[in-house]
Amino acid sequence: MRWEGNRESDNVEDRRSGGGGFIGGRSIGIGTVVVALIGWGVFGINPLTTIGMLSGGGAPQTEQAPAQRPPEGDRQAAFVSTVLASTEDVWSQVFQQGGAQYQAPRLVLFRGATPTACGTGQSAMGPFYCPGDHKVYLDMDFFDTMSRQLGAPGEFARAYVVAHEVGHHVQTLLGTTAQVDGRRGRVSQREQNALSVRLELQADCYAGIWARHSQQARNWLDEGDIESAINAAQQIGDDTLQRRSSGTVRPDAFTHGSSAQRVHWFTQGYKTGSVQSCDTFNAGSL
Numbered sequence: 585m586r587w588e589g590n591r592e593s594d595n596v597e598d599r600r601s602g603g604g605g606f607i608g609g610r611s612i613g614i615g616t617v618v619v620a621l622i623g624w625g626v627f628g629i630n631p632l633t634t635i636g637m638l639s640g641g642g643a644p645q646t647e648q649a650p651a652q653r654p655p656e657g658d659r660q661a662a663f664v665s666t667v668l669a670s671t672e673d674v675w676s677q678v679f680q681q682g683g684a685q686y687q688a689p690r691l692v693l694f695r696g697a698t699p700t701a702c703g704t705g706q707s708a709m710g711p712f713y714c715p716g717d718h719k720v721y722l723d724m725d726f727f728d729t730m731s732r733q734l735g736a737p738g739e740f741a742r743a744y745v746v747a748h749e750v751g752h753h754v755q756t757l758l759g760t761t762a763q764v765d766g767r768r769g770r771v772s773q774r775e776q777n778a779l780s781v782r783l784e785l786q787a788d789c790y791a792g793i794w795a796r797h798s799q800q801a802r803n804w805l806d807e808g809d810i811e812s813a814i815n816a817a818q819q820i821g822d823d824t825l826q827r828r829s830s831g832t833v834r835p836d837a838f839t840h841g842s843s844a845q846r847v848h849w850f851t852q853g854y855k856t857g858s859v860q861s862c863d864t865f866n867a868g869s870l
Contacts, residue, residue, distance in 0.1 A: 585739040586804045592665035593672060597719075598654040599694040654693065660724050661693060667743045668720075671750045674797040678859065679757075689713070689753040691720045691746070711745055713752035715761050720749040736819040738812030740805065744791055744850070745816065751790030755783065760865075777839050781822075782864040784840040785849040788817060789862035792853020800857075810854065817846040845870050 654661035672688045679686035692698065698705045701716030707723040714721065730745070731737040755761045764783050768776050795813065799805050818824065821843025823833045840846070848870075853862055864870065 585743065585806060585809050587663060587666045587739070590666050590802060590804070591669045591673075592662060593669035593688075593691070594653075595672070595688050595690045596654060596661065596665045596668060597690055597692045598652050598661065599692055599698050601652075660727070663739065663742070664691065664693070664722065664724070664746060667746045668750070670798045670802065671747055671794055673801065674794050675750070675754060677797070678793070682859075687718070687757060689718045689720055689750060691722060693722055693724060695723055695725070711749050713749045713756075715752070715756045718753060718756065720746070720753065722746070722749075730816065730819075734819050736812075736816035738809070738816075740795075740809035741812040741816035744795070744813035747791035747794045748787050750794070751787035752783075754790050755787065760786070774836050777837060780839040781841045781845075781870065782867075785845055785870060786862050786864040788841070788846050789849040789853035789864065790859075792850040792855075793857050793859065793862065794853075795850075796854045796857040814847050814850065817850045818843040821846050841870065 654665065668691050672686070676686040676688075692700075694705065694707075696707055698721065700714045700719065700721060702714040705712065705714070705721045707725065710726050710729075711720065711722045713719070726745075727742050730741060752761070760783070764779050767779060771779070791813075795805075795810065820840070822838040822840050823835070823842045826833050826837075835842075841849070849862070849864065
């Protein structure tokens with residue numbers, strides 16, 4: 585992936601040095617990641633709920649260090665900033681074509697734990713998006729976990745992760761997230777899980793849209809880049825994670841979709857580049 589020299593986003597907030605008022609700096613080990621993966625894939629717990637549980641109640645935290653930009657020379661932060669800038673360019677164009685204006689999210693880099701409008705964010709959750717403050721949260725140690733322990737190496741695999749979280753922001757702007765959340769309290773846990781799957785698969789599809797349009801605009805992908813994103817989608821499918829953590833696959837507890845489903849919907853977005861093609865909620869088959 586030839587990303588150097590492209591525009592970097594100004595919407596990156598670096599909390600790694602101050603820790604946002606929390607003790608940080610610990611790296612993500614497979615043990616802590618598995619705690620979150622089991623919560624997502626085995627018990628069907630919404631990630632934001634788990635964040636609240638891990639923080640001791642989930643009340644929003646407000647004390648944090650002043651926002652600051654990543655330091656010069658931080659290659660990994662520059663990569664994330666460049667990918668975020670590309671999502672801004674792509675979605676601004678897509679929204680404009682639809683007669684709307686895109687409002688870009690902020691991306692927060694942190695270590696250990698950090699306050700969010702959704703409760704205390706934890707590194708063990710992996711990357712996540714908080715609709716309450718329109719921010720993507722990322723502990724970049726997760727990229728090492730992807731490569732070394734989840735079997736998903738490659739820069740474009742990492743870019744896919746960022747684009748997926750930005751996809752959740754797009755869902756918030758389009759009102760999809762609010763519609764799904766409004767239905768959660770009126771349906772069973774199994775039906776809530778099914779709604780979560782459709783929401784997550786749509787975010788995968790939106791990541792595919794970004795991949796297509798960014799490649800058309802920048803021609804920055806190398807041979808094997810798309811395959812690395814597809815492999816990442818496969819490695820974090822619910823069935824794969826459940827099999828890895830417990831040895832048992834429970835489809836009724838899926839919250840993000842199977843490996844095959846995640847690959848399908850990312851590929852769907854990449855092939856079509858169309859928001860209309862990502863309507864997972866009216867799809868008869870996922």
